[in-house]
Amino acid sequence: MAFEKGKSGNPGGRPKEAAEVKALARKHGPEAIKKLVDLLRGTDARVAKAAADSLLDRAYGKPAQAVTGDDGGPLEHVVQWLT
Secondary structure (H helix, E strand, O other), rough: OOOOOOOOOOOOOOOOOHHHHHHHHHHOOOHHHHHHHHHOOOOOOHHHHHHHHHHHHHHOOOOOOOOOOOOOOOOOOOOOOOO
């Protein structure tokens, strides 16, 4: 079903609570980043790697993952018609 021209599919807009939670999380963002940096510099290698991954994901985005078939080659799309 298509929406009428000029009419929103969500006339109430985004829920107010979501914006409030997002604003609160952003308020604590610098503190959270400082904590991740502290963990990155810590002595536990597993914790440091997790902190590094988290910082890099937020700074540059998660790395793209190629989708390949079982043999490592491209996926093959096979269409089967039911009769």
